[in-house]
Amino acid sequence: MDFLNNPVLEFYDHWRSLANIGFALFGALIVTLFIHLMLRKRSGRSHKSEHAWRDAILSALNAPLQCAVWIIGLSIAAAVLTTGDRMPLLAELFAPTRDVVVIGVAAWFLIRLARQVSENLHSRARAEGSDFDETAADAIGKSITAAIIVVAALVTMQTLGFSIASLLAFGGVAGIALGFAAQGLVANLLGGATIYASRPFKVGDHIIFPGIPSTGGYIGWQAGEVEHIGWRATRILDWNGKPFYVPNAKFNTETIVNHSRMSFRQVSEYVYVRLEDIGKVSAIVADTNHMLENHPDMGDYLVFRFDSYGDYALKLYLYAYTSSTITAYTEYMRVKEDLLLKIAAIIAQNGARLAVPVSTVYLPEGSTLQRQGKVGMKDAGKR
Numbered sequence: 001m002d003f004l005n006n007p008v009l010e011f012y013d014h015w016r017s018l019a020n021i022g023f024a025l026f027g028a029l030i031v032t033l034f035i036h037l038m039l040r041k042r043s044g045r046s047h048k049s050e051h052a053w054r055d056a057i058l059s060a061l062n063a064p065l066q067c068a069v070w071i072i073g074l075s076i077a078a079a080v081l082t083t084g085d086r087m088p089l090l091a092e093l094f095a096p097t098r099d100v101v102v103i104g105v106a107a108w109f110l111i112r113l114a115r116q117v118s119e120n121l122h123s124r125a126r127a128e129g130s131d132f133d134e135t136a137a138d139a140i141g142k143s144i145t146a147a148i149i150v151v152a153a154l155v156t157m158q159t160l161g162f163s164i165a166s167l168l169a170f171g172g173v174a175g176i177a178l179g180f181a182a183q184g185l186v187a188n189l190l191g192g193a194t195i196y197a198s199r200p201f202k203v204g205d206h207i208i209f210p211g212i213p214s215t216g217g218y219i220g221w222q223a224g225e226v227e228h229i230g231w232r233a234t235r236i237l238d239w240n241g242k243p244f245y246v247p248n249a250k251f252n253t254e255t256i257v258n259h260s261r262m263s264f265r266q267v268s269e270y271v272y273v274r275l276e277d278i279g280k281v282s283a284i285v286a287d288t289n290h291m292l293e294n295h296p297d298m299g300d301y302l303v304f305r306f307d308s309y310g311d312y313a314l315k316l317y318l319y320a321y322t323s324s325t326i327t328a329y330t331e332y333m334r335v336k337e338d339l340l341l342k343i344a345a346i347i348a349q350n351g352a353r354l355a356v357p358v359s360t361v362y363l364p365e366g367s368t369l370q371r372q373g374k375v376g377m378k379d380a381g382k383r
Contacts, residue, residue, distance in 0.1 A: 021077040028073025032066040039065075056120050060112035067105045071098060099159045107152035114144045138196075138203070138229065191248030192231040200251065201226055205260040207236070209251070222246070264299055265322040265332040271343055272313035277352035281306050281314060287346045292320060297335045299323045304343075313355030318343070 039062045075098060082091035118137045201207050203226050211222035224238035233245045273281065285304060292302040299321040307317035318339070326335055347354060 020080045024073045024076040024080070028069050031069045035065055035069065036062060056113055056116035060109055060116045064105050064109035064112070067108075068102075071101060071105070074098075096160060100156055103152055103156050103159065107148050110148045111145050114141055114148075142231070187249035187252075188232045188247045191250070191252045192229065194252055195229055195234070195248060200256050201258050201260075203227065203229060205258055208257040208259065209246075209254050211246075211250075211254075260327075262327050264324055265326055265335075267318060267320045267322065267336050267339060269318045269336075269340065270307070271316040271318060271347075272310065272355040273316060273347060274353050274355045275309075275312070275314060278314060280350045280352045281316070283350045284347055284352060285316065287350065288318075288343055291342055291346065292339075295339070297323055297326050297338075312357055
């Protein structure tokens with residue numbers, strides 16, 4: 001009877017193993033679907049602006065937790081397949097592979113969590129109308145991501161049996177050699193770290209710095225709006241809509257003018273009045289200063305005075321600062337236009353006129369002027 005029992009037992013063990021593997025994988029599938037639906041439902045119930053951290057955890061946990069369930073299911077299946085010293089190669093390779101995958105899934109979850117927290121905090125700040133420093137958030141997010149990747153790599157090496165001390169010693173020597181070979185890259189990386197630490201500008205700021213003039217910038221300067229701050233270079237959109245990329249090391253050695261952080265705007269303009277209106281200058285200056293003092297968009301420093309005699313006009317000089325609310329260029333031009341029109345109206349109210357360039361021609365005594373048209377007609381009549 002043994003020759004009958006052995007095949008039956010082998011057949012039973014074979015199908016029992018297949019059934020166990022099928023139940024393990026099917027159970028993993030059901031659990032992953034349940035996790036996906038539950039986490040998605042819980043995440044959809046709350047508003048992101050109210051529960052930034054909880055929503056970030058639920059959103060970041062969804063996919064990694066499903067991967068963890070599949071790892072458990074595959075572990076059960078591998079245990080069934082390797083029972084009784086079967087498939088020794090699978091038994092040898094599966095355990096370290098599983099450990100590496102678990103470390104990767106954990107690192108994936110932490111990276112997703114950091115990114116999701118930043119996005120949710122940004123959404124809450126936008127909903128509440130408060131400021132959100134995107135540059136600082138980006139720097140913190142990149143630093144956390146880099147730290148997670150480094151720690152995960154070290155733990156993976158330790159899991160696979162590599163000596164961490166030897167790796168660190170080799171990394172130190174290799175880092176010195178790499179630093180000499182890639183000084184420019186290292187300088188740019190340090191420059192990016194300096195920007196994140198000192199924050200001379202942030203995303204959205206308008207900056208000016210020395211360099212080859214780009215279209216729309218100043219002569220000898222580059223200018224534009226900061227779009228993205230990377231570890232190696234910063235992307236800037238010039239005032240004609242063309243992006244250019246500046247190595248971060250440049251910002252450690254050059255002077256940077258941040259237009260977006262100015263406290264006020266300066267209005268500097270000459271106003272020309274006719275020479276024969278010299279007797280009306282005092283009244284014009286007094287009325288203009290009174291207008292400046294009562295203007296709602298002007299600051300505390302206001303100067304409007306008779307400056308000098310010009311070749312054809314009296315030069316009145318306007319030098320004033322706007323209020324702290326007038327920093328945008330469009331608002332500055334609106335205020336400047338309003339000031340110039342009001343000064344012109346004050347000049348007209350005082351019986352004076354704006355001067356225009358004139359030329360004086362001296363003729364000898366006794367000479368007369370004739371119009372060219374009359375002379376031509378007279379000559380034609382004589383003919």
